[in-house]
Amino acid sequence: MWRRQQTQDEEIAYAEGVHAASALAVHLHNGGQLVPVEAADVPLAEGEVVLADLWASAARFYGTDVESPRSSGYYESHPTFGRQWVPNPHETRRRREAEAAAEPQWRDHTPARVVLTSTGVRLRPASSPTWMPFDHCLLTAVTADPGGLVLSYSVCAPLLVAGPAAPWLAVAVEHLRRTG
Secondary structure, three states, X not given: OOOOOOOHHHHHHHHHHHXXXXXXXXXXXXXXXXXXXXXXXXXOOOOOOEEEEEEEEEEEEEOOOOOOOOOOEEEEEEOOOEEXXXXXXXXXXXXXXXXXXXOOEEEEXXXXXXXXXXXXXXXXXXXXXXOEEEEHHHEEEEEEEOOEEEEEEOOOOOEEEEOOOHHHHHHHHHHHHHHO
């Protein structure tokens, strides 16, 4: 996964996130539990408990329909071949660009509030008043790498959560997945 060059402050924050994740892993391995926290304005189901409330960068992995430009060109009258359509030479390039833009890729990159609950991950993009639920019961894979945490679900596009809190979140989600 592509990552831009990090600043020194970002590298320090990421290192602190990795350290917090390691400490959480040791805590959970020794029988510890995730501690509930208070989170305002999060819609919760009956019995659902908030375990983390943080800000991160989020993105979704999906493709779109190809939106090709209208066909353009002209008719040419050739003495041997007769009248035939001659396509615009730039049309092929534009079609390839449209196909490349439609390929599956990480899209909708945005800062988001991420709330980990006993039931799932609740995500609210910074530009939206709506919470998006991602339940643990639909989780098929958890992949953590230096670029972030990728949560794959059986019913929707994968979710990327990146930032200093991603390593800690990966440990917590994996623990809830194993114990839940």
